[in-house]
Amino acid sequence: MSAVRLVLFCLLLGGCSTGPDRPAAVPAGFRHLEVVENRIATLHSIPLVVSADGSLRTTPATHRRATFGDHPFEISLAALVAADAAVMVHAERVADSSGGSNYDTLPLTGWPDSRFRLRSQCASIDRETAAAEHDLAYLGRNGFDPVGNLALDQYFATSPDHNEEVVISIVARVADCSDEAANRSTLSRIRERIHVAVR
Secondary structure, eight states: OOHHHHHHHHHHHTOOSSOOOEEOSSOOOOOSEEEETTEEEEOSSSOEEEEEOTTSEEOOOEEEEEEETTEEEEEEEEEEEOSSEEEEEEEEEETTOSOOOOOTTSOBOOSSSTTOEEEEEEEEEOHHHHHHSHHHHHHHHTTOOOOEEEEEEEEEEEOTTSSEEEEEEEEEEOSOTTOHHHHHHHHHHHHTTEEEEEO
16 A cells, blocks of 8 residues: 555544654655646656646645655655645655555545545644644645645555556545535535546
């Protein structure tokens, strides 16, 4: 299972048993996605271009290595953000070719295409957690405050050998995590603002 998303979901669920994200000291030296104007394009074996309407703006890409579950990952991240919503795009590679990006137990969703699987969650995030977790801190530095009640849909696609993946994460600030119907409606409206082209 992919590293970065597993850590984020463990935090949203209130605890993580896989150990901390341990960034390597070595500069990245790779790019699995790039930002071109208002589009985020993946550069590995799952070629997608993600864009949105003018209400969301792109953030700079970041590239890092981290270890999760004793497996090294190469992680590229960029996002589309607004005050009320964020869409993160991760493109990753399992650096030891161990097949660690396997989401076959998650349900197929049909969006943005038939390969993608879905996982959803909602949780209340405090400022300390937002500052300590890489993806949440990244959003905070780039115009989306991740503190408060966050609803999250994550769409996963992996290569046949489970060594490369793309994750599209739709994040929304919501009033109450227990109001599932309202939160699903909010996430659906954000998804309608996103366009994913399969190259």
